[in-house]
Amino acid sequence: AQKITQTQPGMFVQEKEAVTLDCTYDTSDPSYGLFWYKQPSSGEMIFLIYQGSYDQQNATEGRYSLNFQKARKSANLVISASQLGDSAMYFCAMREFGNEKLTFGTGTRLTIIP
Amino acid sequence: NAGVTQTPKFQVLKTGQSMTLQCAQDMNHEYMSWYRQDPGMGLRLIHYSVGAGITDQGEVPNGYNVSRSTTEDFPLRLLSAAPSQTSVYFCASSLTTGLNEKLFFGSGTQLSVL
Numbered sequence: 526a527q528k529i530t531q532t533q534p535g536m537f538v539q540e541k542e543a544v545t546l547d548c549t550y551d552t553s554d555p556s557y558g559l560f561w562y563k564q565p566s567s568g569e570m571i572f573l574i575y576q577g578s579y580d581q582q583n584a585t586e587g588r589y590s591l592n593f594q595k596a597r598k599s600a601n602l603v604i605s606a607s608q609l610g611d612s613a614m615y616f617c618a619m620r621e622f623g624n625e626k627l628t629f630g631t632g633t634r635l636t637i638i639p
Numbered sequence: 640n641a642g643v644t645q646t647p648k649f650q651v652l653k654t655g656q657s658m659t660l661q662c663a664q665d666m667n668h669e670y671m672s673w674y675r676q677d678p679g680m681g682l683r684l685i686h687y688s689v690g691a692g693i694t695d696q697g698e699v700p701n702g703y704n705v706s707r708s709t710t711e712d713f714p715l716r717l718l719s720a721a722p723s724q725t726s727v728y729f730c731a732s733s734l735t736t737g738l739n740e741k742l743f744f745g746s747g748t749q750l751s752v753l
Contacts, residue, residue, distance in 0.1 A: 531681075556738065558738040568746065569747070572742070572743075625689055625695075625736040626672075626687065626698075627684075627742055628684070629681045631679060631680060
């Protein structure tokens, strides 16, 4: 069964520094997809980035990149040059091939300090 | 561009009352789902649907009913509200259930059961 673990309940990072949010997953299926979502204080869920298990390269979207280490079953989100607007809750999620369900982790609350 | 529309945004119920959370999407998405978000527990799947007339249970279905009579609408019914159902509820949809299909979320409903 698919499972997502986010071990950092909260993080504080200085503005303009890079930050890495950890995500590990558990699955026996070789085909799966990994997602990161951002939830600002306003409450909406914003899709950030996607990584497929067979993708040869790590996914990147602007300041967001995904450090995908398949053997370690980790999919850490890296935010470069953090900004005050990056303060939010961040969720990692995964879906196995043939499974309609998207399973979420418990989230990490990121606070950017000016 | 409506996307996923959830109503109401806020609701207070007394124990034992019933209510329906409405969800509609205008993107012709096959897949629709309901999640609840509780502190420290991330987003947990309640029910989902892969098309009109088809629904299935997620991780925490007890106390909730759903139906999918049209592609656009996926209401969530609480038949007899309990304080344990106090939560933030999100409706989400995607075009298909493909591996790389991201979920589009509604703005959420904050429900309090007294």
